[in-house]
Amino acid sequence: MSDLHTVNKSPFEKNSLESCLRLSRAGSVILLYEDAVYAALKGTAVENMITSVVGDRKVYVLGPDYKARGLDESRIIDGVEVVDYAGFVDLVDTNDKVQAWV
């Protein structure tokens, strides 16, 4: 029994990622896509937000959106996994609910 939380806005633009991390339960799954992929980068001012939850929540980043922004996969925070659109579909399939933090 787990929930999928999707976040699509940059943490430097909106506080939806912060709300998601604050309100999602341990065991939840989080997918960063569109501009939220910036949150998956090492060395940013919000890196700690992600590193502090990768222990009890599973964090994914959408690879096509990440690459479309010219970012290198070597800069992804440890513990964050890359998925493609088919993987996005699988995450929706295998979790019980989907909460979009639009």
Place this chain on the structure above:
Amino acid sequence: MKFSIQVNEGPYQHQASDSAYQFTKAALEKGHECFRVFFYHDGVLNGTRLTTPPQDDRNIVNNWTELAEKYDLDLVVCVAAAQRRGIVDEGEAERNGKDATNIAPRFRISGLGQLVEAAIQSDRLVVFGD
């Protein structure tokens, strides 16, 4: 599994229409079922056939129409959101005294009840938008 999709953002605005399209396509290619795609708020702008992007750009409206033709999708535009934004089919043109229609092929205009029904009838409702 049976999915429904909600799109709250217009095409070419940010990325939600593209994400929703790519997600829906990937789900259908994996053999899942799509009960309905519901276009709400600025998302109704995905349903005008008058859209004419540059030739080297993706045509989001045509992409939806083609996907709907291939998989017999139900593309529903919210009527109240459509009236505000000038998305018109023949019924709406007649009802509101308009001189033209612009609804894209395979789209239809209906009410919010269609979204509620989609949420009830589907295993998952996935929301894209701002």
